Amino acid sequence: MTQILVEDVWRRYGSGKRAFSAVRGVSFTVQPGQLFALLGTNGAGKTSTVEMLEGLAAPYRGKVRLFGDLDPVADRAKIRPRTGAMLQEGGFIAHLTTAETLRMWAELTTGARPVDEGLELAGLGHRADVAVQNLSGGEKRRLDLAMATIGRPEILFLDEPTTGMDAEGRHATWKLIRGLQEQGSTILLTTHNLEEAESLADRLAIMHRGRMAACGTVTEIVADHLSTLSFGADPSVPIGDLPVAGTVEQQAGRVTITTGELQSDATRLLTWAAGKDVVLDRFTARPASLEEAFIRIANTTDVEPEETK
């Protein structure tokens, strides 16, 4: 059974001349126990998409289903106890303490873990008795996280869970997320942090201007982008003669070859160097990184016109 299904979904704000489609035909599925990451530039439509999955807004067009056949808006009462959500902008009751806030939430949640355990897992044990209004930005995010995960939800939505957290907080959060995944939770998270996506996600999508510009595993996504070979060589090396299919550039004593055929170009280059007795100083061969794929997509500046029908 598909745990999360999103099929040609559109989200539109405003109407008439002011209409703006923030999500434009997005489709993906997440299987039970998988972690799917939505990466994207600011304003790409990540929060707008997640809100439709959380049942906070209905799609303008298209279909969203959770747990096989439940509609997030129509079946909200059934879905609510089985899901957890960490919104990008949560709100708290300012004068309650951290522990009181989590306790209040736990009482509303079926099968909640003990409050003390929830606080410890989110790294807030030492802040239990502090009024929420006096928590730091990162500590508030941790409390958000504790609330979203206290019920060990079957599906968990995390909208930028680690934004504003320090390195230790990020790692604690990743550990908590992995732990929930090991216990069977299906997780959808949005992030700007490529390392976060790369280290946590089974599959991910890169969104840009309302569309999904790429979707798959990290390996599948970077496969569509060019790889790089590089080495240092003195100016006497005839770089015009290199037997490679890629584009060759030389700068500050280093030669860079950008290629779609990493393995065969590397083989040809090394064979050529061996034959000519040329030393390729600090030779490297590497596929495109997720960061390069992301930046290439983010730099696409096409603006699609608003649909009028």
Ligand SMILES: Nc1ncnc2c1ncn2[C@@H]1O[C@H](COP(=O)(O)OP(=O)(O)OP(=O)(O)O)[C@@H](O)[C@H]1O
């Ligand atoms: N209520 C609204 N009315 C009009 N436009 C909106 C509204 N909410 C969001 N938008 C627009 O929709 C687009 C997508 O916004 P969204 O919040 O989904 O982006 P995001 O990918 O979550 O960005 P970020 O990484 O900054 O959180 C943005 O251009 C935003 O300005």
Ligand SMILES: [Mg+2]
């Ligand atoms: Mg957002």
